[in-house]
Structures are given as C-alpha cells and as structure tokens.
Amino acid sequence: MSTLETNSIGKYNGNNVSVDDALNLKTYTTTQRDALTSVAGDTIYNSTTTKVEYYDGSAWQETGATTFNMDYLLVAGGGGGGQDYYTADSYGRPSTGGGSGGVLTSYGSEFAGPSGVNKPAFSVLVGQSYTVTVGAGGVAGNSSAYGNVNGGSKGGESSFAEIQAIGGTGGGGNAGGATYYARADASGGASGIGGCYLERNVEHVFIPTQAYGGGDTGITSAGAFPGAGSGGAGSAGGSASNSTGGAGGNGMITTIISDSQATSASVGEVDSGNVYVGGGGGGKGNTSNGPGGLGGGGDGATKRTNNATSGTANTGGGGGAGSTQGTSTTRYAGTGGSGLVILRYPNTYTATTSGLTTSTVSSGSDSILIITAGTGTVSWS
Numbered sequence: 001m002s003t004l005e006t007n008s009i010g011k012y013n014g015n016n017v018s019v020d021d022a023l024n025l026k027t028y029t030t031t032q033r034d035a036l037t038s039v040a041g042d043t044i045y046n047s048t049t050t051k052v053e054y055y056d057g058s059a060w061q062e063t064g065a066t067t068f069n070m071d072y073l074l075v076a077g078g079g080g081g082g083q084d085y086y087t088a089d090s091y092g093r094p095s096t097g098g099g100s101g102g103v104l105t106s107y108g109s110e111f112a113g114p115s116g117v118n119k120p121a122f123s124v125l126v127g128q129s130y131t132v133t134v135g136a137g138g139v140a141g142n143s144s145a146y147g148n149v150n151g152g153s154k155g156g157e158s159s160f161a162e163i164q165a166i167g168g169t170g171g172g173g174n175a176g177g178a179t180y181y182a183r184a185d186a187s188g189g190a191s192g193i194g195g196c197y198l199e200r201n202v203e204h205v206f207i208p209t210q211a212y213g214g215g216d217t218g219i220t221s222a223g224a225f226p227g228a229g230s231g232g233a234g235s236a237g238g239s240a241s242n243s244t245g246g247a248g249g250n251g252m253i254t255t256i257i258s259d260s261q262a263t264s265a266s267v268g269e270v271d272s273g274n275v276y277v278g279g280g281g282g283g284k285g286n287t288s289n290g291p292g293g294l295g296g297g298g299d300g301a302t303k304r305t306n307n308a309t310s311g312t313a314n315t316g317g318g319g320g321a322g323s324t325q326g327t328s329t330t331r332y333a334g335t336g337g338s339g340l341v342i343l344r345y346p347n348t349y350t351a352t353t354s355g356l357t358t359s360t361v362s363s364g365s366d367s368i369l370i371i372t373a374g375t376g377t378v379s380w381s
Contacts (some may be wrong), residue, residue, distance in 0.1 A: 025052065030162060033060060034120065048162075059123045068380075069121040070345040073256045074165040075233075075277045076101030076210075077135035078311040078336030080152025081298060081319035082171030082227070083142050084284060094217040094227040094240065095323060097248050097281025097290065097300055097308075098138055098152045098336045099168035101316025102210030103233040107256040107344065112233035112278060113211050122161065124345065126380050130161045132356060133375040137311055137336030138170050140319050152319055158339040166210055168336060171230060171281055171321050172217075211278055215239035215246040226285050227300060227321045232293040233278025243287040245302075248280030248318060251295020256342050257368055261361045265370050267314040267340050269296050277340065281311060281318030284331075292320055301331035311337025314372050341371040349380045 028036070030048040040057035051062045061067050079098030103112035106119040124130075135156030152170030159165070212231035216239040229237035232249030240246045253274045262268040268275040271294050279295030289300040289308075296315025301308040301322045308320030308331065315337045322333030345351070347367040351360070355376025361368045369378070 059121050061123055062125060066126040067123050068126070068346055068349060070124045070343055071105075071107040071121055071256060072160055072163070072344070073103070073105045073107060073254055073277070073340070073342040074158045074160060074163060075103050075316035075340040076158045076165040076167045077137045077155030077339045078278070078281065078296070078316045078318040079155050079168035079170040079230070080138035080140040080336050081281050081300070081308050081321040081333035082151040083140070083322040083324060083333045084227070094172070095141065095284040095321040095333065096171040096214060096217060096227040097230040097237065097283050097292070097297065097321045098155070098171045098311065098318030098334070099214065099230040100211045100232045100249070100251060100278035100280045100293070100295065100297065100318050101135060101155050101158070101168045101336070101339050102166040103252050103278045103316065104163060104165045104210060105254060105256065107254065110252060110254060112252040113209055115209060119163075122163070124380055126349065129377045129379045131159070131375070132341055132371055132378055133157065133159045134341055134371055134373050135165070135167050135316075135339035137313075137338045138168065138319065140310070140333035140335045141171060141322065142333070152333060152336070155316070155336045156339065158341055160341055160343070165339065168211070168230070168316065168318050171319065171333070172227075212236040212249050214280065215283075217246075217283070227283030227290065229283045229290045229293070229300070230280035230318045232280040232295055232297060233316070234276070234295070235293070237280045237293070238290065240283055240290070243285060245283035245285030245288065245290030245300040245321065247290045248282045248293035248297035250293040251276040251278040251297070251315070251317070256344055257361065257370070258363070261363075261368070265359050265361070267342075267370060267372060269294055269312060269315055269317070277315055279311070279315065279317040281320045281334065281336075282308075284308070284321040284323045289320070292317060296337045298334035298337075301333070303331065305331070307332045308334040310334035313338045314340050316340065338373065343369040343371070343378070345369070345380070351378055351380050353378045
C-alpha cells in the first residue's frame, strides 16, 4: 500500500542502505488512512497528526513513540420525547419517543445500527492529552395551546479525540396544523429516530447510522392517534397499533464491562445478565402506552392516565412521548438520558483525568475507565 520514493539510493554496505536524498512517504489524513487496506509494515505520513506512522498488523502506531491499543464505547445523549396537544373531545395527534443516542464501539465484534460496523481500537500515545465529552440528554417537548407544540430536542454528542457518537433525535409532536417531526437539526447521520407522523403524503425521512430508525405512527381508526416508538442502538422502534403506542427499540448489548460492574457504576441497563445501552423512547398511547426499549428508553404517556418517563441517565436512552389535553390534563414527555464513555486499556498504564466524572474498575489485565459526565481531558503515563 505505502510507497517509498527517493531520487537516488546510496551504497549498500552489507547491513544498511544509505539514502542520499529525502524520503517521500505517501500522505494521508486519519480518515483516509482508516479506509486503507493495510498490511503489517505499511508506513505513511499522517497529515492530521503530523506524524510518521506504521501499521503493526492490527493498528496504526507512531514511530519513535510509546503507544498502546485501547478499546472504547461511546454512547451519545438520547433525544427528548415529543409532546402532542388535543381538545377534550378528541384523541389528539401522535407524539413519538425520543431516539436513542448513537453508539460506537471497538470492543469485541459489537456494533450498533443497521449499517454499523465494529470500529478499530484506538492507538493511544503515552503522554498525550485527549479531549472527552459526555453528551447530555435532550430536552422533552412541550405544548401550551392548540397549534403551539414542540417536539423533543436532540441529545448531545459524546466524543473521544476525533471519534464522535451522534445525539439521538428528538421525538415528534403534533397539534392539528402544527406538526413537529423528528427534528431537522438531528439529521445528517443521526442515531435513533423519533417515529414520524405522515401528513399530506409528506414523509420526513432521516437516515440512522449509529442506531436504528423509529416505527410508523398509525391512524387505524377514527380518533385514534397513537405515537410510534423510536429506534434503539440494537433494534428498530415499534409502530403504533390502533390505540397503543409503539415500543422503543432495544439498545445494543455491550460486553466491555460486566453486568455487576455496570450495576455498581450505575451505567447502562442490566437485564438477564446483559448490559444494554441506547434504548429508544416509547410512543404515546390512547389506551396503552409504548414501553421504552432496553437500554434506558423512557416509557410513553397514556392519555389521561400517566406521564411519560425520562431516559435513564448514563444509558443514552430516549425520552418517552407525552400528551396534553387542553388546559385540564398534561401528561408530560420525558427527557433523554445522558450518554457515557468507557475506555478499556492495559493496566500497565495509568490514566489521569481533568474535568470529568469518572470511576475505574478492573477486568483481568485491563483497567476500565468509566466516564459519566463532563467535558475534559484524559492522558496516560
């Protein structure tokens, strides 16, 4: 793959080749480099890091530097649930759950979304400082009057260095002529998507890349307007049916930490020994609400009966959809759950953090740094 270019070669003395002129290595950005089909020994100049790098057969390493490979799990903040508004003599309009936060991981063979892939391990340069951000959950939708209603807001991105998980889309809301679909500010490769209400043959479509899409909002009988469930990192959201809200899609199962470690650190959602992250929010129901997906997804509201629930903190779960009946009854939508960053590395190295809320656990010869809030830095020695 890589090419070594020189104008002339000097003499061979039996052990070394002397080069008379400068070597010109092929130059790539980090993104271009990661798209290469590489073999051990390939050498390039990385214009993003301004370093000479070589491929060791499993990851890119900088020459003349101490590096190690680190696995990671990034979970963005979940989207806030949408809100509807209806008068006392109607069933209102659909409101949908907030989408799960996007999920990216290099651990094992795990990946999120219908087109997701397991990412390569990150090559850490000892002594270098890396920026980390944990995404906040999106704000829940609200309504104050007929025709004045808001969908939920997008969740915040979670990132490590140049790796970024995208925040979940906000759930859609509707009140007669005012329809708020899964919000446009969450398009362009967003994660789980609030199920979209179809009106006047116009469908607002978003393409999920780090989680699955939402279900369809159904109008299956006169006056029945349930909302769809939003997509999770592990499966699509459920469609609404008659007067029942759609279920949020389940999150992705991760094994970068154990179920007991997740429980102790209050991260992810543990079910039947599995750790789930990125559950979709449930849709609003008229008689039965849509439950949130495993991985912290919030339950949707039921008209006149119960509020929605918020996505669980440190899961990236989407918020459940809410419902408002005039000025008499408000069943509030849920906010999205905050995200999470987990870094797993050899325990021969020590991490130092600043500006972050962290805890550390161990597994065999690895240390596992769990980051649940903040924007700050981490470095290793």
